[in-house]
Amino acid sequence: MFKLILPLIALSILFSCQENTGQDQVQVQSNSDQENNETQKITNHSYSKLDEVKTTHLNLELTLNMNDRVIDGVARHEVKNNGFEKAYFDVKNLNISKVTTGKKGEEKEVQFEIGESDTLLGAPLSININKTDELINIYYSTNPDAEALGWLDPELTGSGKFPFLYTQGQAILTRSWIPVQDTPENRITYSAKVKAPKGILPLMSATNPTELNDSGVYTYEMQQAIPCYLLALTAGELEYRQLSHNSGVYAEPHLIDASAKEFKDIPKMIDAAEGLYGKYAWDVYDVLVLPYSFPFGGMENPRLTFLTPTLIAGDGSLVSTVAHELAHSWSGNLVTNSTWDDFWLNEGFTVYFENRIMEKVYGEEVAKMLAIIEYQELQNTVQQMEEEGRAEDTHLKLDLDERNPDDGMTDIAYVKGAFFLKTLEREVGREKFDQFINDYFNAYKFETLTTEDFLKYLETNLLEPNNVEFNTEEWIYGAGIPDNVVQIESDRLAKVQALSKVIKNGESLPKDLKREDKTTQEWMAFIRGFEGELSVEKMEAIDAQLNFKNSGNSEIMTEWFVLGIKNDYKALRPEIKAFLKKVGRRKFLEPIYTTLIQTEENHEWAKEVYSEARPFYHAISFNTVDEILGVEY
Incomplete structure (x- = not known):
């Protein structure tokens, strides 16, 4: 992923003092007191206040209106309420029709307000609740131009018969298709029920069907806790091809044979990854080949990696991207950066791990060539940033306050992060370093952490026990590429x-x-x-x-x-x-x-x-x- 520049989007917000009538887009102002400035407080690119009320499980009920490019839904949040009377969620360009509390069938409508909108962050949705409320139900619909949603007309698909939909939530776009607490520091489980038009197979980053059913209604479960940016949905004319007992490929019919052939080594990659850093924690590793409009090489949605069809070269020569997304099952999905300032903890570890998978499956020379090509791109990125007066953006630890978090999705996080780890490996030896990484993944599995948390763990569990002095501060908080970077030759x-x-x-x-x-x-x-x-x-x-x-x-x-x-x-x-x-x-x-x-x-x-x-x-x-x-x- 590279730098993302989002457009200025004007959102029209209606404020009303009347009671909710149940009609679409009616918003109810919250109580007699006006929201104070604290409502607008932004922490980690989110309006949510996790220390007060936070989601623990999300249950979605969604209807896909493919022709209108709209999703109608209910987001039922099971929350941990620490005794507060307001709950805060992130929304962007969503139509909120009503909010209730309580179990389905016993719901009580409550007041809510959508605050002032920010072109990047969207707006805070504040909801009046009781101190004992633990179920919050948000009835909503998306807009056709929701940023996370990629809608394709039938003529842009392989067969030309059916429209197509896919989501892309990272970093902070999930709030444009679901009202959520859109911050990586909160991990949640989720379930869903999705109704799709005839001939359309919907899939999610969860348990998935492999074929159409007669009802057009499908259910999903994600029992392992994930950050909200990994909530994903796609729907289209899709077929499935199994590769092993726990892996397979989805693609449009015209691409399914080529996709299955191109990615036939996925089972070998899974075996290699587990041999390096422990058991795969997500049960199934399937991949989905999306249409050509998909903006990234891949997206590591758990249980269902999204891939670009540009990886289908006919000779398996571009499968390192698959190794990268698989590696995210440990670094990023299992252990997640708490803030977007710490994004290198996701991507630096993943690029390092990807290269180790490629070495194990395809040999040392292939891994070396991949690393050198990436290092060349890192050098170009550093040079360009320095010429533009952006030397601070070459730090691994970033300061993205009041900036788009996608500004940090550069070769710095990915490749400088990986070479930091490669250089550490050279200092202590591969055997000790592999044990350290294994222990690290186990110590923080299904948790989030900051750069500073990692540095404490690094010092205590690797550097001090091995009497290694390392220029960690320079690597993490310094500009450019340190002189002691490991050199790779091919x-x-x-x-x-x-x-x-x-x-x-x-x-x-x-x-x-x-x-x-x-x-x-x-x-x-x-x-x-x-x-x-x-x-x-x-x-x-x-x-x-x-x-x-x-x-x-x-x-x-x-x-x-x-x-x-x-x-x-x-x-x-x-x-x-x-x-x-x-x-x-x-x-x-x-x-x-x-x-x-x-x-x-x-x-x-x-x-x-x-x-x-x-x-x-x-x-x-x-x-x-x-x-x-x-x-x-």
């Missing part, structure tokens, strides 16, 4: 980088370039080896042999398109346009559009392409591209 990457120099400086192109001899990471290193400069003639000659522009490998195509744009290789424009209209993954869109705006001519062409491509993108992606191109819609 002979295979070195060879392709040398080949790049021969081609760049030579008069003719070697005639024996064969794609099947190289991994994705080798070809990425090969393209990067030109350092942004290569003649159009040589690019054409490389395409004649390797057909990078139509390779079907999105990682390679993005690297190639960026190089082509920099060197005025205009013959690539049809392929770039087709790619931008098909793929909604922000990781690929951001560098292509950013490179296009460097010249006036390319900038104008990019805006023309974007006007056609934007309807295919999720809000997370088009918000970013709007900002890059300087356009408003």
Whole structure:
């Protein structure tokens, strides 16, 4: 995930002193006293006051209105009430029709108020309750432009027969489709009942059906406590293919065979992960291949990882993303950052763990190449942030107060975090480090913690017992990459980088370039080896042999398109346009559009392409591209 820039959204809030009539969007002002400033107090990007009243279990009743792009629902919160008469939830662009307390069938309607809306955080929903109330029921509906919801018309799906829906809640978008206490520090269990149109299979980050039923009503249970950003829902024309006793693949019918083939090694990855850091705690590990508009490579929703179809390269060369999302089952889902300032605790551990899984399943050399490619991207990110005067954003521990938490979703959290752990491993040895990680996951399983909590645990359980002095403060609170960072080398990457120099400086192109001899990471290193400069003639000659522009490998195509744009290789424009209209993954869109705006001519062409491509993108992606191109819609 990369930097997310959200649009300014004006929410119209109706305040009324009348009693609730039960009609949609009627809000009841809370009691005779006006809300004071404390109502608007924001802690950890949330209006909730967990020390007063907090959710322990959520029961959802949802009806999917696919054609209208609306979810009608009831969110029934079982809460721990520490003797308070108000409960606070986060909402964003939701229509609240009424709020009740008590069991179903014995409900009592209560007063509520939606406070002033913030363009980033949404608004506080404050509810009047009794000190003994433990059940709060919020009746609501979403809006068609809810930021967490990705709606696709039938023509944007494989068969063209049915609409499609998926959610993306991380970091603070769950509040735009469910009224919740939307902070990672509170973990909850949940259950749900979902009614879907005929032919549509709904799935959640919970127990799931594998086929349609006649009623169109499906039930779900998540018995392990999760943070709210991991609440997930999808619905569409889907098929299931089992891979092992505890893993399988969902995809649209036209992609199910290719998906099952591409991800056939998932059972091996699960075995490798459990061999490293203990038993998988979520019973089932299924993956869902979403349509191309999905803005990320993957999302680690427990029991149902969401994946982009751009991972289907035909040769299994991009499955490290699957290893990454699987690793989140330990780092992030099992042990979670308490605040978004501590996001590296999720992603740094996950990138480290991902690399260990890849090493165990595919070998040390593959793992090395993956790590080097990531380190190159980290170096570029650090350089760019320093040039922009954002050195503080290169710290592992961030200060995201009054900022979008997605500003912290950069290579710093992911790769600097991983290399911090790799460097620690070098200092104490792999055996001791693996035992430390095992103990850490067990110590904090199904809990949240801050960076400072982790540092105390690190000092007490690894550094002190092994008499190791380590520059922890510099790594966590310092800018850039410390000098003692572990160095990784790969002979295979070195060879392709040398080949790049021969081609760049030579008069003719070697005639024996064969794609099947190289991994994705080798070809990425090969393209990067030109350092942004290569003649159009040589690019054409490389395409004649390797057909990078139509390779079907999105990682390679993005690297190639960026190089082509920099060197005025205009013959690539049809392929770039087709790619931008098909793929909604922000990781690929951001560098292509950013490179296009460097010249006036390319900038104008990019805006023309974007006007056609934007309807295919999720809000997370088009918000970013709007900002890059300087356009408003």
